Amino acid sequence: MRTIRIGSGAGYSGDRIEPALELAEKGDIQYLVFECLGERTVALAQQARMKNPEGGYDPLLEERMRAVLPQCAAKGIKIVTNMGAANPEAAARRTAEIAKSLGLSALKIAAIVGDDVLDACKDGDLPIMEFDGTIKQLGNRLLSANAYLGAEPMAEALKSGADIVITGRASDPALFLAPMIHAFGWAMDDWNLLGQGTVAGHLLECAGQITGGYFADPGYKDVPDLARLGFPIGEVGEGGSLVITKVAGSGGAVTARTCKEQLLYEVHDPRQYFQPDVVADFSQVSIEEIGPDRVRVSGGRGHQRTDTLKVSVGYVDSYIGEGQISYAGPGALARGRLALEIVRERLKLTGVASSELRFELVGVDSLHGAEISNRANEPYEVRVRVAGRTENLREAVRIGNEVETLYTNGPAAGGGAWKSARDVVAVASVLLPRELAKPQVRFVGA
């Protein structure tokens, strides 16, 4: 039976760099995938592209490529990534320049374009899923609309000989599914294989989250050597068999427990995990440890894909103003509460216009609110935090100011004030008839 080994080199845009190099050097992998595009990142990248037509791709593209390209080229490891963000072609051109500067001019680099479906969404004036409203009603606050593309165009690029495939918005598991479809020639209507391949992609896409990251809880779930956390490798067989493992000697652990947690991460109904290529069914998945840092995952299934693609719509939602200040020692809690009361009254007195406000004490009730937190003992120190949503930046600034002025106008011994005001680019979703997205593969000369 033929098997491929796929390494997961990043779980988000800012992820550690060296675990991917470790995978390329010692992982015995044929494919290295970098998942770097968060829900709203493509909208922020679109803003960057509007300012600079050659910009709008992942800010760490250069650092990641420089780190791994020599090893990948030497070993013939193919790279698949969504670091193209809002500008896959510019990312591909930049990667070609980097490859050339490293003396690797023979590499074939492909960009996948066509996830930008802003025009199609506007033409259809599609309804927004999360709130009442349509695309057109967002008016000039609308920034971007990108469809989650499936694995097909990436698999096609690999088939055409690409060494590096750079896409924009694509479903995260599809980045991993593409090498499987390419290597094994899986049919695009073999729903059970695509479902099990989606299980593999889903488990791998957050990199360190399956090798012991986002997991350790001392005394309950101990994980060795998190500072040197190894990133995962999926061993996939042509019939859909899957073993999750990592580089021998790297930090972290791959266990049934880490795999179970990651299987359900960001999953709603496990029988219906909607993907562009398949509706995957995780409900019958079995997970079994078969050796040290080796876990077998089987039983992923699938059903026919839907007629629509999910589209991530970026828009300017509002502005957020925020201020913080700390109190310590005996009476810290009482002074923190007094500070919150003062700011609450000041925002009223001075007429700051906001649609939503939060008053909280970090270290006491900021994460889960007052009801759950009431049981806790009094802390040594507290940090006052006030945040509010406003219609414009000027109002947002005033919220942080009212916290900062506690220095000279508030309770005794307040220190370390901090404030910020920012615009909020948020994302919402629409469903687009799939035939309206027309992905294309474009090679650039290296």
Place this chain on the structure above:
Amino acid sequence: MRLREIAHSRTGDKGNISNISVIAYDAKHYPLLREQVTSERVKAHFAGVVEGEVVRYELPNLSALNFVMTQALGGGVTRSLALDAHGKSLSSALLDLDIEPGSDDK
């Protein structure tokens, strides 16, 4: 005893929806989870945090439950005013739930 003694948990986020897995360390405790960690209890535990409904999915193969909580992330990860906009810390709060031990565990 606390839920933490018999189960582990992870939170995930999509928009304004948070999901929390609750996974038995030992398959023998799965019936306790099914019996005692109900949607209603989870909803009550997160009063003041979760404004929408809580739906529970069962995964007997994994001895796991998956709770999907709507209107749970302050209007959505990308626009929330919360310090922990993703709700990543919610799993730790759920593990604080009180569980009546089974006859084997007393």
